[in-house]
Amino acid sequence: MTMESFDLIDIQRARYPNLNTYSYVSKALNVKSRLDFILIAKNLSKHVKSTGIKASITPDHKTVHLCLSWPNNSPRGPEFWKFNDTILKDKNYTGEICELIPRIREKYESLKDKRLAWELTKMEIRNHTVSLAKRKARDAFKWESEISKQLEELDYKICNSDNLSNIDDILNEYESLKIEMQTIYEEKGYVAIFQSKWRWVEKGEQPTKYFFNLEKRNYNRKTISELQTDDNEIIKDKDKILETIEKFYEDLYSSKTTVSQVDYD
DSSP: OHHHHTTEEEHHHHHOTTOOOOSEEETTTTEEEOOOOOEEEGGGGGGEEEEEEEOOSSSSBOEEEEEEOOTTOOOOOOOOOOOOGGGGGOHHHHHHHHHHHHHHHHHTTTOSOHHHHHHHHHHHHHHHHHHHHHHHHHHHHHHHHHHHHHHHHHHHHHHHOOOOTTHHHHHHHHHHHHHHHHHHHHHHHHHHHHHTTOOOOOTTOOOOHHHHHHHHHHHHHTOOOOEEOTTOOEEOOHHHHHHHHHHHHHHHHOOOOOSOHHHHO
16 A cells, blocks of 8 residues: 555566565575565656666675666766776786886887886876776676676576475585675775775775765766856757867867957057
């Protein structure tokens, strides 16, 4: 009655009425249950891109997720790159840089201006670091997706299999993958702390949702979603916003002749 009075639906149950998935599983008590619901307003159901229950790193609870697709959503472009010093722990990276520096010195040894050579050296190292960081991020995403896929497959076997002869092996593999997933989440949490520019982080503090939200808030603060022109016109279209900003700075930095040479003489 409460859901109907507030015009809510359990989108997970509405999308998959015959799917056996549980958000709480206790091996000690041998209990499986759907304790968690994903409730949304009925008029928002058309914007639901995906929903589901996935394995998590917690001992007995799983993750419920909901992905919404809003119309006219401005795509998130590349941000200003910031060096994360945790990459210095990667021996492959430090080894590549040690091999790269002599080649850079040989490349720019003919330059007489040492300051220019130093700036070009830093530029070469930065380009190599950015390329490596992006490659590591892609590999980490692929590995996380693969582990998540394996966890879902094992979870399906645990919840729907009637043959319990090899259930211990499946449970051990499931727990091992959860530990691996926890390591990935911790690394992502430390990256979120760094990107959120939070200066006071106590040693040993676990990364939480707070730092992810802080990073998202920083991005929203520097994103221009609407712009008011000199004519008091409100612009919300992202392409028009970019055109207006471009024109503003073109006019700001363009040179104009206000006094003729004859008048000056």
